[in-house]
Amino acid sequence: MISVNQGGDGVRDFKNNPDLIIKGGMIVTMVEGQDTIPEGNVFVTDGWITDIRGESEIDHIQGSHTEIINAKDAIIMPGLINGHTHAAMTLFRGLADDLPLKQWLFEKIFPAEAKFLNTDTVYWGSLLGCLEMIASGTTCFIDGYFFQDETVRAAHDSGLRALIAQGVIDFPAPGVEDPEKNLMVAKEFIERWFGFSDLIMPGIFCHSPLTCSEQTLKDAWEISQQFDLPLQIHLSETSDEVNEILKKTGKRPVHYLEELGLINDGLIAAHAVHLDDREIECLKENGVKVVHAPESNMKLCSGVARVLDMVKLGMPIGLGTDGCSSNNNLDLFQEMDTAAKLSKVFSLDPVALDAETVLRMATTWGASVLGLEDQIGTLEVGKKADIIVVDLQGPNLCPVYDPMSALVYSASGADVKDVIVDGKVLMKDREFTTLDPNEIMERVRRISSDICI
Amino acid sequence: MISVNQGGDGVRDFKNNPDLIIKGGMIVTMVEGQDTIPEGNVFVTDGWITDIRGESEIDHIQGSHTEIINAKDAIIMPGLINGHTHAAMTLFRGLADDLPLKQWLFEKIFPAEAKFLNTDTVYWGSLLGCLEMIASGTTCFIDGYFFQDETVRAAHDSGLRALIAQGVIDFPAPGVEDPEKNLMVAKEFIERWFGFSDLIMPGIFCHSPLTCSEQTLKDAWEISQQFDLPLQIHLSETSDEVNEILKKTGKRPVHYLEELGLINDGLIAAHAVHLDDREIECLKENGVKVVHAPESNMKLCSGVARVLDMVKLGMPIGLGTDGCSSNNNLDLFQEMDTAAKLSKVFSLDPVALDAETVLRMATTWGASVLGLEDQIGTLEVGKKADIIVVDLQGPNLCPVYDPMSALVYSASGADVKDVIVDGKVLMKDREFTTLDPNEIMERVRRISSDICI
Numbered sequence: 028m029i030s031v032n033q034g035g036d037g038v039r040d041f042k043n044n045p046d047l048i049i050k051g052g053m054i055v056t057m058v059e060g061q062d063t064i065p066e067g068n069v070f071v072t073d074g075w076i077t078d079i080r081g082e083s084e085i086d087h088i089q090g091s092h093t094e095i096i097n098a099k100d101a102i103i104m105p106g107l108i109n110g111h112t113h114a115a116m117t118l119f120r121g122l123a124d125d126l127p128l129k130q131w132l133f134e135k136i137f138p139a140e141a142k143f144l145n146t147d148t149v150y151w152g153s154l155l156g157c158l159e160m161i162a163s164g165t166t167c168f169i170d171g172y173f174f175q176d177e178t179v180r181a182a183h184d185s186g187l188r189a190l191i192a193q194g195v196i197d198f199p200a201p202g203v204e205d206p207e208k209n210l211m212v213a214k215e216f217i218e219r220w221f222g223f224s225d226l227i228m229p230g231i232f233c234h235s236p237l238t239c240s241e242q243t244l245k246d247a248w249e250i251s252q253q254f255d256l257p258l259q260i261h262l263s264e265t266s267d268e269v270n271e272i273l274k275k276t277g278k279r280p281v282h283y284l285e286e287l288g289l290i291n292d293g294l295i296a297a298h299a300v301h302l303d304d305r306e307i308e309c310l311k312e313n314g315v316k317v318v319h320a321p322e323s324n325m326k327l328c329s330g331v332a333r334v335l336d337m338v339k340l341g342m343p344i345g346l347g348t349d350g351c352s353s354n355n356n357l358d359l360f361q362e363m364d365t366a367a368k369l370s371k372v373f374s375l376d377p378v379a380l381d382a383e384t385v386l387r388m389a390t391t392w393g394a395s396v397l398g399l400e401d402q403i404g405t406l407e408v409g410k411k412a413d414i415i416v417v418d419l420q421g422p423n424l425c426p427v428y429d430p431m432s433a434l435v436y437s438a439s440g441a442d443v444k445d446v447i448v449d450g451k452v453l454m455k456d457r458e459f460t461t462l463d464p465n466e467i468m469e470r471v472r473r474i475s476s477d478i479c480i
Numbered sequence: 481m482i483s484v485n486q487g488g489d490g491v492r493d494f495k496n497n498p499d500l501i502i503k504g505g506m507i508v509t510m511v512e513g514q515d516t517i518p519e520g521n522v523f524v525t526d527g528w529i530t531d532i533r534g535e536s537e538i539d540h541i542q543g544s545h546t547e548i549i550n551a552k553d554a555i556i557m558p559g560l561i562n563g564h565t566h567a568a569m570t571l572f573r574g575l576a577d578d579l580p581l582k583q584w585l586f587e588k589i590f591p592a593e594a595k596f597l598n599t600d601t602v603y604w605g606s607l608l609g610c611l612e613m614i615a616s617g618t619t620c621f622i623d624g625y626f627f628q629d630e631t632v633r634a635a636h637d638s639g640l641r642a643l644i645a646q647g648v649i650d651f652p653a654p655g656v657e658d659p660e661k662n663l664m665v666a667k668e669f670i671e672r673w674f675g676f677s678d679l680i681m682p683g684i685f686c687h688s689p690l691t692c693s694e695q696t697l698k699d700a701w702e703i704s705q706q707f708d709l710p711l712q713i714h715l716s717e718t719s720d721e722v723n724e725i726l727k728k729t730g731k732r733p734v735h736y737l738e739e740l741g742l743i744n745d746g747l748i749a750a751h752a753v754h755l756d757d758r759e760i761e762c763l764k765e766n767g768v769k770v771v772h773a774p775e776s777n778m779k780l781c782s783g784v785a786r787v788l789d790m791v792k793l794g795m796p797i798g799l800g801t802d803g804c805s806s807n808n809n810l811d812l813f814q815e816m817d818t819a820a821k822l823s824k825v826f827s828l829d830p831v832a833l834d835a836e837t838v839l840r841m842a843t844t845w846g847a848s849v850l851g852l853e854d855q856i857g858t859l860e861v862g863k864k865a866d867i868i869v870v871d872l873q874g875p876n877l878c879p880v881y882d883p884m885s886a887l888v889y890s891a892s893g894a895d896v897k898d899v900i901v902d903g904k905v906l907m908k909d910r911e912f913t914t915l916d917p918n919e920i921m922e923r924v925r926r927i928s929s930d931i932c933i
Binding site: 117118120121122124125126127128131155158159162163322324325326327328329330331351354355356357358361364365367368369371372375376377378381382420421422423425426427428429432433436437439440441442464467468471472474475476478 | 574577580611612616775783809810821873874879886892894895925928
């Protein structure tokens, strides 16, 4: 599985001269059935994990160019995967709160987007999103929005891994004034970025079964299939939406999409709050990827998704923060905590979504949502080096009886100290290496000073 | 209202030579109806807020001994009040998760407490709790536990304000092997600490109407009344508890306590999850103080308290984290976020518990729970200087359209940079001034290495 550019040096000695060693931490590999390694070291070369050793004495292995990340009193774990977000919506963080989804969307967010989104604002908004994700331990994100060339540029500049999809909606949209051209714009977007980088996958994001016509949904699916890329959609986020689809088509949303040919393992369905048993069964049978976004669903009163039922059926459910205007942050650690607690109190089953399960949602299952389960989501030799280090020196993380419990119930994104994506260090000891936080925040503050709705 | 020790200097010039200036921040006073001050300065002398000025130029006022806290790009606000916790339970953080309350309590926590609590462990556990509270912006807490002399000692050493109550339960308890002596121990505890410090109020904490007899409840109330101190109790945390009380007494818990004379404005009722309309009306009519602990209620599957109904009736509801073994941290910022979101999704009312309301729960209403509403909970001249400064330089707090939204939905405790209690700086630029974090965490780690159940 390891594919390495050997350059002019001939065969590289992966074991004894790695590019990077993450040294002396407690290792939570997230490999199924594997125990925590109480103290160990992770070796990285050319972007891949090349060794994981339990011994603490490794000085003789370190080469002269080996970068060292100190993970003493820290947990080394796979980077988190944000399964559903709209990174550039940091621009609208806190602009409109405490409103119902429809009013929030149609009276606040859509007008703000129409007025204030452009290549410049989306670039800086997305860059702020990337900054916040790096700061809080996310190494990969699934995005859908408009002006997505700019989100690609931001993700590329930041060094994050991402699936970035061009939004498609059958209304005039930011950057796509004529809805007749929405799929052409999306297809050109894919063509422009397909193969551009190992880290970035382009795609299409259909806004919802209500805001896209049958033909649009079918064509979007067709284009995605041509490139063998996943298609994203907001599915059954509110009960109103379900009722409207029922009224319009005589079918519940999942069956409506099934009829159109979209219910398939290439579909990523975000939210999926209002599903009946038959719909869940249909999603499972057809391998549809569901992403849970509990904080957004709570804040916008959308409802509580039946995640526990889906997990019990063996579906690998992803976890997403949604955009910053409906959450209002991109902290997946807090999202894991909320996912576990909400599921417990809603199902009245205290064992529901335990710490390990929600960690899996944000790591291995998130990788499955992307179809990248053989590349990311766990720490094991031969996988890409998407790794974070969580500092255990904060008082909120003392003591640690069970590292998974500590990560889910006690940590927040602020406890992350180092972030590595594809072997490259993006944050070291809480200092960003690829992005300038002051410049980004200053730019976004300047943009936001013009925004009012 | 300002009472100052003028010492040998004669009359002090409060306006022009303050002890402390918190300088150049956005000020959220939490005074009802008062707008945010976009940029201002808070003056503190002898523990009191002596001036709040909007002008940014204040250098000429600063005396030679004036300490300065820089609040540029930060929010200055009242310190948060944790309305319900058991600080020393940091010792058991993450020891037993994903279990039902009864099993968690009777099979895990009670045995662990019986085996591992003593004066030494409670001191260090409480001190870790104080450290974590300071780190995350809490300036005052309401505590109930055992070996509470040690929690008093920890709170005193840390500089926090607190109501610290000795636990009373009609079973053999940590430090009180003979339950017959529980009230004697509690009374002696109060006598020992009553008047000891302006910052610390002692009290009694009855574990619950189920685990304390009628006589115990009545006597605990009587003792509390003698000292004019509030009495704490866990009220109707689970539906099982309500059913057992109904079975035992023929009454729902609130009416049972009413019969015993406890339903009164001196009672602090934590959790109060399972209440019917008549019980809520009864609590309101009699001025009982209710404290909401949503994360604990979610994690232990206790249910969702009817906070919104109580707030609509005008009850000043406090907010608490509960102990670290049922949350598992003491971060009131995260608790505010969860309180708002849980209330929305549970009531399906997106306007429910908006940002300002939950901020009020953690500040002004928390002060009312303690009967200290004329001393703490807002920033205004003549109140005690319990103040925190929240750094807006993290990417999660950019941009800020509405400071209350930013504080509730985007911030976490990790964004707090300075903490002042009674005019004394306990944390400055994230450095603790009264506590040694390394020593405390090392001690607790050592204690925890012996703990297993």
